[in-house]
Amino acid sequence: MPASILEEAGGLFDVADIQLGDATLLHCPSCGSAHVAQVLGDNGGVSYVCTACGHSWS
Numbered sequence: 001m002p003a004s005i006l007e008e009a010g011g012l013f014d015v016a017d018i019q020l021g022d023a024t025l026l027h028c029p030s031c032g033s034a035h036v037a038q039v040l041g042d043n044g045g046v047s048y049v050c051t052a053c054g055h056s057w058s
Contacts, residue, residue, distance in 0.1 A: 030055035
């Protein structure tokens, strides 16, 4: 478990590459698709799942 929220979010900067105003589009690190859904994990954490290929990450 990360020691801080900055560690938790650190990996997201690699997949967030386009900013439109306040919105940030995430791309799947596996297939590159922008069809990404944000989901809540069992322990209250946030994870992401690609609806194109099924890859999930947090």
